Amino acid sequence: MSSQDHKTTSSFAALARLLRYARGYRRQIIAATTCSIINKLFDIAPEILIGVAIDVVVNQEESFVAGLGFETAQEQITILAVLTFFIWAGESLFEYLFQILWRNLAQRLQSDLRQDAYEHAQRLDMSFFEARSSGQLVATMNDDVNQLERFLDGGANAMIQVLVTVVAVGAVFFVLSPLIALLAFTPIPLIIWGAFYFQRKAGPLYADVREKVGDLSSRLANNLGGIATIKSFTAEQREARRLKESSEAYVEANRRAIRISSAFIPVIRMAILAGFLATFTVGGMMALEGSLNVGAYGVLVFLTQRLLWPLTGLAEVIDLFERSMASTRRILDLLAEPVHVRDEGGKALQEPVKGDVELDKVSFHYPSSGAGIRDISLAVPAGNTLALVGATGSGKSTLIKLLLRFYDPSNGEIRIDGQPIRDLSLRSLRGAIGLVTQDVYLFEGTIRENLAYGNPAASDAEITDAAKTAEAWSFIEALPEGLDTPVGERGVRLSGGQRQRLSLARALLKNPPILVLDEATSAVDNETEAAIQRSLKRIGHNRTVIMIAHRLSTIVDADSIAVIEGGRVLEQGTHRELLEQDGAYANQWRVQTGQIQAAV
DSSP: OOHHHHHHHHHHHHHHHHHHHGGGGHHHHHHHHHHHHHHHHHHHHHHHHHHHHHHHHHHGGGSTTGGGTOOSHHHHHHHHHHHHHHHHHHHHHHHHHHHHHHHHHHHHHHHHHHHHHHHHHHHSOHHHHHHSOHHHHHHIIIIIHHHHHHIIIIIHHHHHHHHHHHHHHHHHHHHHOHHHHHHHHTHHHHHHHHHHHHHHHHHHHHHHHHHHHHHHHHHHHHHHHTHHHHHHTTOHHHHHHHHHHHHHHHHHHHHHHHHHHHTHHHHHHHHHHHHHHHHHHHHHHHHHHTSSOHHHHHHHHHHHHHHHGGGGHHHHHHHHHHHHHHHHHHHHHHHTOOOSSOOOOOBOOOSSOOOOEEEEEEEEEOTTTOOEEEEEEEEEOTTOEEEEEOSTTSSHHHHHHHHTTSSOOSEEEEEETTEEGGGBOHHHHHHTEEEEESSOOOOSSBHHHHHGGGOTTOOHHHHHHHHHHTTOHHHHHHSTTGGGOBOOGGGTTSOHHHHHHHHHHHHHHTOOSEEEEESTTTTSOHHHHHHHHHHHHHHTTTSEEEEEOSOGGGSTTOSEEEEEETTEEEEEEOHHHHHHHTSHHHHHHHHHTTSSOOOO
16 A cells, blocks of 8 residues: 555544544543434424424314324414424533533543653653654644644534434435435435545645644744854844745645635535435425425425535535544554663662662664664773763763663663663663763753752752752852742753753752763863862762763863773773873873874
8 A cells, every 4th residue: 555545544544543542531422422413313303393383384183293182283383382492402401511521522632642642752762852853743742632622622523413414314304205315315425425535635635734734843943942043143034934935835735735625515515406406396396296295395395404504514524534633643653653662670779879880792773873882891880980082973972871771772781780771660770870961951940940850859958059069059149039040941041051060960969879971061161160070079979970071181080981982992991091001092182282283
């Protein structure tokens, strides 16, 4: 099956997947469907009563109602009025009920879908996020979920009521006049064929619309996040043009879908006209000949419109259905995304955690690029500091990702305190590691909230101590609002050095036995670097520290330094030992200290 064929046949498959997901809401779905059915039955009853009333006026004591024991025409009209009251009251009651039930179901289901999608996304591997834009994910969890909500709010009820109308009105027709029933129902196959034809045409178009929404959201998110870069390169007009291109692509995708869906109503209206004219003309002739009761003729004329006219709503319903199923596929596809790094290990690290780290012949390669590491073995005794140095792309950060189990190695094993990390729960493993990266991410909120992120129960005294240890307290204390100072989105209200110190304090407040610094000082000024270095001397006491650094001056006191090149350990030893070896490390040291000029 081609991808195009797959798209055209997948709307009902998406509906089936949605019903499987919503099986916990079976009672609510049944209750809402039942109310929709009863409401529609009450809705078509007045047309039948109109025909019965005509029969009463024309035939009086010989009418259909007279046969039920109501002899005078006045009694018959009175009982019809009472029935009309109860029918209208019943219709109103069940309309209220189905709206409450469907809308509450829509709210509950969209909330659960969004929550489940987000929680599942949190469990997905880092490779998933590295291969997809955040804008696409936000569009799926927000706009796509809202699209499904809109369908459940009204579209589901409309589909059910159209089906009930066809079945109920068809039954009345065949009871009153099988011939007219056949004539009235003649256009229905054309209408149904048209509905499915337009559904097949519109399905892939609306799938494309949802993709364009994701692209547009991604463009907006990227541009707003990089507004400083855009301004610095005076690229506002260029980015405005790129956004317009994405916006116009979305408009064009919608235009193609609208062109198909809009053609549905005119075609259906002509089919409805044919059915109505058949009932109107043939039924009228039969009534004149006396072979059809006048009241029955009135019922058939009114019910023909009641039968056929709502089918024009199929265009809008199918339009809404296709949009929502395109969204549903994206949501459920996200929920079906496999998790490769599974949290299957139920063990916790034995307390107290010493922080002994060992990598035993570890290999890993990224599927997209083939880069990675090969047969790396390293040991970091508890309380020691290991520094990793090497060129960009040599595999240093990959080792950190494997230690945190963002990825699993293809070969080899990583152990903490002698326990393989695959056997540990992710909470226990990652709870024992504090990570400070070069690219500091601060959440929108206050300094206090960001520092306590890894330890929400921390007291103000503990927060202050961590800030002092990271040499962040001096600038926090100088701020007008202190710990309650808002940091802005991603910490934009703070300098790079301030953000870096807060990141270090945040990791310290977690009090991890293992601290990982991934180029934590490469983007800060000399003063901040000196402050962080002073902090590290205090922090590293009785704590395992793994550092990635480009500035070799920051790691001269490390217990061990490993030079990584091409995914392998090229050299290893202390700063003094590596200088004596006069290899790659010694050469880089001479370059950075100005003893020799770097090769061009």
